[in-house]
Amino acid sequence: MDSATGEQVSADLPWSHILLACSVIVLEAGAARFLELGNADQLLISGVRCCVQLTCLGFILAPIFEMRSPLLVLGYVFGFMVLVSAYEAAARPKVTYPGMFSKAVVSLGSALLLNGLLLLYIVRPAPWYDAQYVIPLAGMLINNSLSGVALALNAMIDYLHGNKEQVEVLLAFGASPWEAAWPGFVKSVQAALIPAINGMNVVGLVSIPGMMTGQILGGAPPMKAARYQIVITFLIAGCTFAAVVLICVFTIQAFFDPRGRHDDSEVKPQSRLNISRLLDCSKWPSRTPKAAGQAESLPAGAERCGTPLVLQQSWQKSTGGRRILDLALDGQVGPRPLKAALQVGAGEVLCVMGASGVGKSTMLKWIADLTSSGASKMSLGGEDSRRMAPQQWRREAGC
Template sequence: MGHYIELSLFDLALATLLIVIASMVSLVLHLGITSTLILAAARCGLQLGAIGLVLRQIFGMKNPVLVVSWLLLMLFFAAREATRRSKKRYQGILLDSLLTMTASSLIAGGLVTQVVIRSDPWYDPQYTIPIFGMIFGNSLNGISLGLERLMDYVRGRAQEIELLLAFGATREEALREGAKMAVRTGMIPIINNMTVAGIVSLPGMMTGQIIAGASPIQAVSYQIVIMFMIAASNAIGTMTISRLAGRRLVTNLGIQWI
């Protein structure tokens, strides 16, 4: 369709004026977050700049080993971030997060890249890295919310769970309501995003494609696929983490974590 406008280093330098404006607001209102804001902006620029250089090499080489290695690295850091966001911990939480994200990303991401988009070759970094990256970023949010909700349920309903177990209920039966709450909580963000997409807000991928010169219809099509994919990955992720965490938090003999 159209062409996109390339940004120079000077253009990026001009964009820092926006951070200056935000910093001035912080100073005027005495918010006490000026240094934090500046540090966050600096980290954002450095991290994204470094990622851009790395991805340029990966995209140029199109080596399946490099692509898969990069995806595994993203997977590990996403799982670690999901556990760090949780205020409560239990032994094995990182492993559960890794297994959960692996399952949700392989199912949802694999379906999109291999069945819907049909990327050729299957590991084409132009598609696999952005798509799996969006899954990881959104899944870690849903998983951390769902996990937090489940642990709150176990702690708040400890006596009720113990009573159910004492009367012969299985672990799954005792945690059924808590698991449902966890999945529901983890699904809320993507449901809200889908509800307002296109009316209140233009999603990031759609906006980026339009700026890059893609047809608005194609940009919308990709965005619909991505949002449906995120909904599926969040549903799979929150359901999986509820089952895995439930096995560690509660056994048929009683609660193992409070």
């Protein structure tokens, strides 16, 4: 066919030519072993996996392209591509929280659906579910969104889990969960969008992008290929942005309870392997059983001090001030009880002293409603804390 029509198909490559390309990886691995770089095995394994995975992909896509079934095409995109991408994104952070995988699925799937529909409207394949268009285009959107979601997840979790004290300080001053998490949200979205922004800045200058290269090799005119590349580049940025914002919002919700308290009690070390490491047995997480009779470790405070904090302070009317804060706290600090009964009058200053680990900081967190204190009662100016919005209670109790 005439290449000017844009319908010429690139020439087929015999296996002998493929093996010639494979020799490059073999030589590279040999040079790495000679230079004692320590990654010769990794190069060979990656090369073998590349051949196997792409060959399997070709066998899988061939019947999908031939059957031309919309259910099969959409099932492959949302039932396989999105799920695999979500698993990979959820496996990247060092720690995980409950439901992170499902939230990654929703984020990537929603972003792909919105931007994919717009892309289909722009490209208008006939029929609209033509696998030759839908699967490659969806793959480009998902692949770039995966990188953004993985970066955003890691940065957002690092802020909420690693900067717990900073978040709780903001909450103690009456900030809402969204306000307390806002600095981390901004940094996470900015970091996740860096690859997409950099890609748009240098596209067409340092290299010809993948889609444009494929169309030119297939015989499409360069101007036609450039228009397609502009469309896919913009929608990749839009898909990445939508997926990143959604996963950040879901992560913020997961780190706060209904009362707006910061809660990372369900955060655990990452146990799943990302797909790129599944075949590397040396990277599998070890599950060494606990030795028989080994005691559970106690919180640091419990090890240092075995005496619980018990405070009893009665408000004296002779102070001349009116009674403002009334506290009856009853809960646990690890395995130990903590009780405190305080009545504070206007203008009164209290000083709480005790050994490290008895529960002084925990008591202050209870008063600020930053953590649940069990069967406790708190009132401010005669109004029960449970009847006040958490942000209002923290603002007024902090004053």
